[in-house]
Amino acid sequence: MSNKNINRLFEALTPTTEQNEKMFQNILAQSQNENTRRRGFAPVKRARSVVLAAVLMVCLTTTAFAAAYTGLDKTFLKFLSPVNNEQAEYLSNGAYMVDKQVANENGSLTIKQVIGDSNLTYILMNFTAPEGTVLNAARYRFGDSMITTDQDYQSIGFKVLDDGNPVDNKISLVMNIMTKNSIAGQTVNFRFKDLQAADPLPGIFETVIPGSWETAFKLDFKEYSNLYQIDQNITMFGYEALLNTISVSPISISLKIQSRSLKEINEAAGRLKEIGQNKYSDNYPITINYKDGSSETTSIFTGLHLLDYLNDQMLTIKTFEHVINDKEIASIVFFDKEIALN
Known part of the structure; x- marks a missing residue:
């Protein structure tokens, strides 16, 4: 879904002044017609109060629907770029609103919203520097990010978003957290530094605003993932393995594999090959076949790949630049x- 369509989505759900006036006139006319048919003589003030109450109810209902439908922050929605209105609603229904702020003399950090699936969590945050500071660099991150979860491994990254004003003292960031299992429902402690x-x-990262920001909140989002129990034998670089599960959501696809030949498989895959500026080929690609006959392959590695030699387990997480149309996947x-995914 393009930014233009996303803007239309927001606008379509909010009644204009002209629409409100038209609703008022329609309800007023209906009320007058009803009174004429009944040959009743309701007091004017009472009739107008009923009409105003009806208009207010319509407006509140429309506003409440819009709030539920557009539950995602507009900046967040543009980052995700859903494929259609139905997916936008689906993503909104799974979001968890945090709106928690921590501040010191060097700036304030506001945790806005959280979404996630079985292995990937996105956190939208805004940072505001002191007045007079301009935040207009191409990339931003926190130099030290400590997160306390029940996971023994986690990968963390940041992406700066377009907030509509590149020369002010504010930026919007999306933090991604990739884990072996879902962290939904956990109360997590965060510490961001510098x-x-x-x-x-x-370009090399350098500290522009020193300081430390600490907070804790519950990741009470609804998981988007659909888990498929596969348990089928596969061959990887000539070695036997067992594909245990595939977890599919609009924001990632995760596969769990088991094999006694993980070391041999890893050696056969080799090191990641650089195919561009900070771009590497995916040594464990997947191809997504859609119901309309189209397909896409993860030729560039984005995500996480973990090998657990002690338990003969492999986890590979595939992430995407924008969300995928997971409801239209025919097979992987x-x-x-x-x-085949039914």
Whole structure:
């Protein structure tokens, strides 16, 4: 969904002044017609009060519907870029509103919203620097981010978003957290230290605003994932493995594999090959086949790949630049196995 369509989505759900007036006139006319048919003589003030109450009810109902439908922050929605209105509603229904602020003399950090699935969590946050500071670098991140969860491994990254004003003292960031299992429902402690900025790659990050921001909140989002129990044999680089599960959501696809030959598989896959500026080929690609006959392959590695040699387990998480149309996936191909998703 384009930014233009997203803006239309917001506008379509909010009645204009002209529409409100038209609703008022229609209800007034209906009320007068009803009174004429009944040959009744209701007091004018009472009739007008009833009409105003009806108009207010319509407006409140429309506003409440809009709030529920557009539950995602507009900046967040543009970042995700849903494929259609139905997916926008689906994403909104799973979002958790935090709106928690922590501040010190160097700036304030506001945690806005959280969405996630079984392995990926997105957190939308706004940072406001002191007046007179301009935050207009190409990339931003916190130099040190400590997160306390029940997971023994987690990967953290940041992406700066377009907030509509590149020369003010504010930025919007999306933090991504990739974990072995879902962290939905957990109360998580966060500690962010030193806001850093960098030019476009290969620019080096440098601290622009020192300081520390600490907070804790519950990640009470609704998971988007659909888990498919596969348990089918596959061959990876000539070695036997078992594809246990595939977890599919609009924001990521995760596969869990088991094999006694993980070391051999990893050696056969080799190191990631650089195919562009900070872009590497995916050594464990998947192909997504859609119901309309189209397909896409994860040729560039984005996500996380973990090998647990002690338990003979592999986890590979595939993320995407924008959300995918997960409801229209017909099958997923991984090495020599095509898995139909019903």
